[in-house]
Amino acid sequence: MTPDTTPNRPPIVIAVVDDDEAVRDALTVLLETAGHRIHTFASGPALFEALDQVEVDVVLLDMRMPEIGGLELLEPLGRAAPDAGVVMITGHGDVPMAVRALHRGAVDFVEKPFSDTRILSAVERAAELAAGRRARRTRRDEARAILARLTPRETEVMSMVSRGLASKQIAGLLELSPRTVEIHRQHVMAKTGAGSVAELVRMVVRAELADPAQG
Amino acid sequence: MAAAGAALAFLLAVSGLTARIDLLLYDLAARAWTPPPEEAIPDHIGSDSGIAVVAIDETSLARMGRFPWSRRFYAGLLDGLAAEGVRAVAFDIIFNEPQSDDTGADAAFAAAIERFGPVVLPVLDPPSPQGRPVPPLALFVEHGALTGRVGFIADADGVVRRLPRATDRAAAPVPPMLTQVLLEAAGGAGHSPDGDLVPFSARSRILVLPFAAVLEGRVEPGLLEGRLVLVGATAPGLAPTFATPIGGSAERLPGVLVHAHMLQALRAGVMWRRIAVAPHAVLSAAIVAAIVLGFGSIGASVALSAIVAPALIVLAAMLLQIQGVWFPPAPALVAATVCLVAWTTLLGLEMQRRAAAERARAAMTLRAIGDAVIAVDAEERVDYVNPAGAELIGWESHLAQGRAVAELFRLETRGAVVTSADALFAMTDGTRTRLVDRRDRRHEVEVSSARIVDESGRPAGCVVVLRDVTAQDAAARRLRRSEARRQELERELQHAARVSTMGEISAAIAHELTQPLAAIASYAAACRRLMTSDDAAARERLAQTLPKIAAQAERAGDVIRGLRRLFEKSRPVRERLDLAVVVREALTLATLGADRSLAVRMDVEAELPALRIDRVQIQQVVLNLVRNAIEAMAGRKAQHLTLRLRREAAMVAVDVADDGPGLSADRRARLFEPFSSDKPGGLGLGLSISRSIVEAHGGRLTAGPGESGGMLFTFTLPAGTAHDA
Known part of the structure; x- marks a missing residue:
């Protein structure tokens, strides 16, 4: 079922946040097929509720959502899941907003409709970044514990x-x-x-x- | 003008340029008018002036032989005159040389002179200006003869009018005239004359007796008693003759008669005098000024100017005859005439100028007038065509002139060609007809002809006014076509408004399309991966995913179909449709990409009838109202859009209500005016087009305040009748 997954690497945990059910479902099928573990959320608040139980590596965040857009979610997300790599998913004509998102800490942005290679490579880059962050955090925590x-x-x-x-x-x-x-x-x-x-x-x-x- | 005339009169009077004219006028005044005999008749004019002329006339010559006569005759005459009781005698006969053939004759005459007493003999004027006067023989003077001058001074025209003046000869003093000496010798009249002008009068009666008769004693006893006698030649060719005011040069008087006239005047003391130069000039100037000023105030006329000259002459004549003063009228006359001529000339020029201006104005009016004006003379030939007329008939004005009307254009009335000018002239009140011009173009015209008659009432031609109403007719046709065109335009506008609306929501629609497309792309990529696996679970998943691709493609298709229907520019098609379905479709389209906080509610009353409506048009109305409502609520936390379909009498009503801020009554009033948008980039046509669509369906579109503070738009559509269904 997970043909791409190398045995010595744990699966990437991905949170998909999009208000469109079809898009959520399609991304789930695609990313699971690529060997990743997917959690889907219809809105930002739904994601934050789940972050207590789940540690996510990558967040795919739809820019255009009712009530709270992807851009507004970036900052609280940085606090709630500081290590996670965030990839923005934008619709037609949202590129200037996506660039603004990069300045606020997003790793990458992918324009809808997207190819599988484009979304998968973005996910992998975000996962690598998340892993690096997690390792640095671990070393810092160790050093602080010793010095304490x-x-x-x-x-x-x-x-x-x-x-x-x-x-x-x-x-x-x-x-x-x-x-x-x-x-x-x-x-x-x-x-x-x-x-x-x-x-x-x-x-x-x-x-x-x-x-x-x-x- | 008055000043110029006065100055001219003054100059003429001073310079004497008009002296010759004055001499003529003087003669006229001197003889043409005389006062009636009863009143103030000077005695020189009466039948007995106390003067007698003893004339050496033809009868005397016949009886006494050829002249010159022996001086013994004169001695005899003197003795005879003395016997008759004559007071004094003057001879106008030359005695400056001795009589050669009879040595005793001179002595006899000298003795007679001495016996008689007051006898005057002539002194001759010098033969040359430098010479001395030639006196009579010294023998006679020694015996008591007096001497006096006999030469007259003629004026420039050769007419004798006056006594010589001291100023007439500069070299030597002028001796007194023969007559003056005679009068003095008679002792009667001692006074010297005021003037030097001799009042010659045709009515003077001077007693003339033939020399021979007196010599022979054949004179009526007492006739010569106390008279002054002048002796001289009157026979033609014997004595010099002179032109005088009474006879002019045609009827010249012998010198002795001229002396007689002078003597008469001198004796009566009624010599006339000429007015002095200075007062003459001033008075002339004043008269001219008065005349010119008088003309200025009463207006110049030829008749008046014809009166002025004779009046001046008559006045001058009266002055001369009554007052004995000669006022030469010529300077005033000439100056006044010059002024009057100048005046009338100027007046004529002014009138000409006015007439020319009037003509120019009339011509300009005719040129400027938009209607064609053609003037035709009595021979029915074109006299004048104004530019509009030339344009209409296709003939240049100067080429049209002189041609017959029928040659220039034809008129067609109900197919019949009218060629006679009479028929044309009979169209007097804007008769509608068709004119065929030189190039066979046809013009719809209204003809108004007016006949002209001259002062005597004879027909002098006709003025034809043609108004080209071709353009008006075309305008009327265009007006008829315009209703169809308006409907066409309305459809185009509706289309434009739809396109505009779609432009406004295209971004939202693009977003709507990317969702299914993104899903399709993801599903497809997953499927490709799943197909490479032999795993049963993977196959299962593939089977589940493929239909999802189809579903998402369907979803994209729906979006596009909805769009295309809106973009179509279709002619209105009325179909029997379920209004709820139509409205719902439009609602779906209008809320695409809307804020998710928008809550839409649609209530449909049960058992609404099907309506005959144009789907696209009604959907456009709904789309418009819904999008307006959404925009009105934009940015609000809670947005409620409510649609209600309900029965209202014979109509079905559709309410579209929002809970936005609403509009002021003032703004509501202008809501349906075209181009009254207050949206940035909005055309402002949406509501006005919506209203026209609804009204075209037989319904009404109204706007008012909604229940929740927002706007409520309601449109109605007729529920239709049985045969509609």
């Missing part, structure tokens, strides 16, 4: 070390003895498991990264 284990004094010493200050300089700034600073430094390296100052710096940078969906 340090005491306040250790955190102070760590930030100075990561900025490249020598122990004597740190001791002068913190009005501590160089010996005390050296003890804190050893604790930091032990707690974070960093093998070198360079590794420590990389961990701090990861932890300070901004939200992936917004960067």
Whole structure:
């Protein structure tokens, strides 16, 4: 049933948001045939209700919908599913709006009626992006968890070390003895498991990264 | 004009340019008019003037032999005259040389002179201007003879009118005239004359006696008592003759008679005088000014100017005869005449100018007039054709002139050709006929002819006015065609409005079409993938998907069919149709692509009759009303569109109601006017066309406020009768 799916890759979870039932159904048939997992929604609010239970990789969002259009859904969607890659589906003459959507964080836009290759490649690009975002988020969360284990004094010493200050300089700034600073430094390296100052710096940078969906 | 005339009169009077004319007028005045004898007759005119002329006439010559005579005769005459009691004697006979053949004769005459007493002998004017006057023989003067001048001064025309003046000869003083000396010698008249003009009068009676008769004593006793006697020659050829005012040059008087006339006047003291130059000039100027001003106020006329000249002359004559003053009228006469001639000339020019202007105005009117005007003379030949006429008949004006009317054009009345001018002239009141012009073109014309008669009532021709009404007829035909054309136009407009409406909703329709197309494309792509799989589930899915493709294609087709029906430009076709179906189709089309917040409700009363209507037209009305309603509600959170089909008496009514903001009463009033749209880009024709469609169906389209604050449009259609069904 899923001939395109490579065995070592999990299926892409796609949310289709379109008010036209025929379009929803047709996209479901096409994308399932391509080996993806599909959830369909007739409107934006219907999608948001489901996001608690389902983690989606890609959202296919119809630009022209009653009540709340696709463009208006982009921002709340960025908060509710920050990693998901959003592909806008536009009707005739909606290209300027689609471009505006790209500026607001959409990955791509596809004009109706579309070919299967065009929609599938857009879905795959969005899924890759989503995967990348998810990986970065995971690493950041790990780094933050490690750094959270340090005491306040250790955190102070760590930030100075990561900025490249020598122990004597740190001791002068913190009005501590160089010996005390050296003890804190050893604790930091032990707690974070960093093998070198360079590794420590990389961990701090990861932890300070901004939200992936917004960067 | 008056000033110029006065100045001219003044100049003429001062310069003397008109002196010759005045001399003629003087003679006329002197002899042509005399006062009646009873009143104020000066005694010189009476039969007895106290003067006698002893004439050396032909009878005397016959009795006494050839002249010159011996001076003994004169001595004898003097003695005879003395015996008759004559007071004084003057001789107009020359005695400046001694008598050569009889030495005693001069002495005898001298002795007779001395015996008689007052005897005057002539002094001759000098033979040349530089010479001296020639006196009589000294012997006679020594014996008491007086001397006086006998030469007369003639005026420029050779006529003797006056005594010599001191100014007549510059070189030597002028001696007094013979007559003056005679009068003085007689002692009667001592006064010197006021004037120098001699009042010659034809009515003067001067006693003339033949020399021989007096010498022989054959004179009526007492006849010569106390008279002054002039002796001179009157026989033709014997004595010089002179032209005078009474005889002119044709009837010249012998010198002795001229002396007699002078003596008469001098003796009576009635010499005439000429008015002095300065007052003459001023008076002449004044008279001319008065005449010209008088003309200006009463208006010049030839008759009046004919009176002025004689009146002036008569006045001058009266002045001369009664007052003895000569006022030369010529300067005033000439100046006044010049003024009058100039005046009448100017007046004539002005009248000519006015007449020319009048003609020009008439010609211009005829040229400018839009109707054809043809003037025909009594011989029924064309006299004048105005430009409109030339245009109508196809003849240039100058070529048409002088031709017979029948030669220029024909008239056809009900197929019959009218050629006679009489028939043409009989059309007096805009008779409708057809004119065939030079190039055989036909014009519908209205003919109005008017005969002209001259002052004496004879026919002088005819004026024919032709009004070309071909264009009017064409206009009337066009008017008849216009109703059909209007209906045609209405259909075209309805089509245009449909196209316009469709343009407004085309974007929405495009969107409607992309939905099924997108679905079809997706289904088709999925099917292609499913077909490559042998999996049973895949086959199952393929079987389910293919009909969905067909369904979506159908859906696209519906959209397009609805569109095409709207775009068709069809002639109205009335069919018996279910109104609800017709309205629903239109509603579907009108709400394509509408806001999803629009709630549409359609109520259809049960058992509505089928109607004979034009599907496309009625759908257009519904489409229009529905789209207007949707636009009125645009942007509102809740939008309710309600359609209701209901029975209303013999009609079926369709209500279209919205809950938009509605319209002011003022705006509602202008709602159905064409081009009164307040939508950007709207033609403003929708409602006016809708109304005309409904009315063409026999119904009415009205607008009013709706129940929920929006607008309510209602149109009715007749439910029809049995035979309609």
